[in-house]
Amino acid sequence: MDRSSGRVNIASNGEDGMSHTFSVIGLNHGHINGQVQGLLKTGDWSIKHVYAAEPDLLEAFTTKFTDVTVAESEAQVLEDDSELIASASINADRGPLAVRALEAGKHFFVDKPCVTTLKDLEVIKAAVEATGKKWFAFFGEMVLSAEVEWVREELRKGNLGEPVHFMGLGPHSLRIDSRPDWMFNGRQYGGILNDIASHQMAQFCYWMDQTPIPQFSRVGNLYHPERPEFQDFGDASFGGSKGATGYLRVDWFTPAGLPSWGDIKQQLITTEAYIEHRKNLDIGDAPDYKAKLIVTRSDKETEVVDLRGQKAPFFERLTKDVEDGTETAIPFELGYTASKAIVEVQQQAITLEGIKKP
Amino acid sequence: MDRSSGRVNIASNGEDGMSHTFSVIGLNHGHINGQVQGLLKTGDWSIKHVYAAEPDLLEAFTTKFTDVTVAESEAQVLEDDSELIASASINADRGPLAVRALEAGKHFFVDKPCVTTLKDLEVIKAAVEATGKKWFAFFGEMVLSAEVEWVREELRKGNLGEPVHFMGLGPHSLRIDSRPDWMFNGRQYGGILNDIASHQMAQFCYWMDQTPIPQFSRVGNLYHPERPEFQDFGDASFGGSKGATGYLRVDWFTPAGLPSWGDIKQQLITTEAYIEHRKNLDIGDAPDYKAKLIVTRSDKETEVVDLRGQKAPFFERLTKDVEDGTETAIPFELGYTASKAIVEVQQQAITLEGIKKP
Structure with missing residues (x-):
């Protein structure tokens, strides 16, 4: 991927100029707005699908982010061609969802808290190792x-x-x-x-x-x-x-x-x-x-x-990590260690x- | 004691106008200066004796408080006619000294920490009950x-x-x-x-x-x-x-x-x-x-x-407590409970x- 050429068309905000696409599953915490805005503001990301079980949350989200398409199911999102899933679902659902996203071949960008059990965390670790995909913990503060x-x-x-x-x-x-x-x-x-x-x-x-x-x-x-x-x-x-x-x-x-x-x-x-x-x-x-x-x-x-x-520059670093396989935004080890300790x-x-x- | 008449002569700062006298034993912490200044500033107290084992501390103290007489021994202070002993001795010495002061018929005004062992504290409690004298803990902050x-x-x-x-x-x-x-x-x-x-x-x-x-x-x-x-x-x-x-x-x-x-x-x-x-x-x-x-x-x-x-108005309250038997400056129970918990x-x-x- 030619990163510099991907940035040429940022001002146009046209999808052709975007290097990366992401989708969203789970709108249960308002932090998702910051996650999505941060990705979009880099100029490197466009949004594809959103899925949530709650119609009121979906309506608020699509009013705010008009370029997104509402998916009919989580499966539809997992099967789309986006590279990354962003999520702020119900706390206890974040661990299992991470694994489904990773196993669908996508990076996963999750609001804190990332998991509610140690078992969930170990399964994520195994999925990251098996898939080579990134798991980004979002400790926004x-x-x-x-x-x-x-x-x-x-x-x-x-x-x-x-x-x-x-x-x-x-x-x-x-x-x-x-x-x-x-x-x-x-x-x-x-x-x-x-x-x-x-x-x-x-x-x-x-x-x-x-x-x-x-x-x-x-x-x-x-x-x-x-x-x-x-x-x-x-x-x-x-x-x-x-x-x-x-x-x-x-x-x-x-x-x-x-x-x-x-x-x-x-x-x-x-x-x-x-x-x-x-x-x-x-x-x-x-x-x-x-x-x-x-x-x-x-x-x-x-x-x-x-x-x-x-x-x-968290979101710029996240983009770089997706592109280069680096860990500059938040290393897996940091998200894992902090999540393990707090659980x-x-x-x-x-x-x-x-x-x-x- | 006629409290109002005792205050008439405050401005003259003459010893005759003072209602109360105190002495000092133990200069190991600089807090003693605040204790002594606070008592003197009320205009109700004059200082009689000071005793400390350390010549350098004694010299500094008598340079600062020129009206004091250096005692030759702790016993001389305990036997003088002062009503109250103020102390900032070595932490571990404060408990036993409190008991000696109380048993000598004097109120005791001690810098924090008041004791270093729970046993010391219980002995103080018994001495306060037996003598009816006050034990004032000085949590200056x-x-x-x-x-x-x-x-x-x-x-x-x-x-x-x-x-x-x-x-x-x-x-x-x-x-x-x-x-x-x-x-x-x-x-x-x-x-x-x-x-x-x-x-x-x-x-x-x-x-x-x-x-x-x-x-x-x-x-x-x-x-x-x-x-x-x-x-x-x-x-x-x-x-x-x-x-x-x-x-x-x-x-x-x-x-x-x-x-x-x-x-x-x-x-x-x-x-x-x-x-x-x-x-x-x-x-x-x-x-x-x-x-x-x-x-x-x-x-x-x-x-x-x-x-x-x-x-x-801590020092004014302390004076009132000495005169009226009240507990307005710091109740015994508070000094006791806090000291017990921190030990x-x-x-x-x-x-x-x-x-x-x-």
């Missing part, structure tokens, strides 16, 4: 962040010493009445740690470059007894295979007054630096300046690294009792 | 903070719903070469959680109004093998007797570039609000605005509660292996 990339590069260059501790906080606003039922079904949802703290676990793996070792975790339905299978709080302590430490916490208690779905934060402590990444907004400050990366080193004063408006801490978690409503 | 008081009042009024989670972070700069040897002696120091995370544990008890239940904790000497008994990292997860959750983390890795000894933070999640208290500085922002209290509720947008320059999480902690130096 991480892979699109220029700040995350900046820190990773500094760590790689040795400018930040040895990693000591990573803390990742992922509070979310629940808006309980507008959430679909499957989010309150234990098996389909797969637990709060796996569902939303998979972001934080992937971040630990990406920055620290070591395998997480679960130590202690807890989950609970602290204050939503009307949804008995839901978990509204979870946190976990873990180590790393090179001696670093990690902690993550997620919850669904962000109050409606926050002008965002959550105040996502990360802290990284190394032997030479202290870093805070206010990932989603800078709470208490002007609302127009979102991400903020605050770096203090042993040899110079606190500085705010200003990367506002920049994004990491483990989910499964090993103690269950907390609820707070009594007054 | 907490009791002097107007922001902490503001949150507590809102919780008490029911304006913040039910407590869900408390997180307290206490990173510190080590400056290893200037620390005294006892801080690197395991028995004298008593471990990192007890030494510095006692602040965070007291905070949990004060805001949440429930007894901590230890769940998991870990400590380690991750990167300072030249001081083998030192712990440079610790964190702990615990519950509360009414169903809240807690997490605290402390370390000695704050880099020299930070214009402070640490970026101390607290987060409080309730069923109605999300609160961040940047306690010591607002990292990344203007250095002149120190504490920042950021409050988001379910019914209104994020606001910064501006209490800059205000302090909670427990220290003792139950798993020990982490160190990071290999490259």
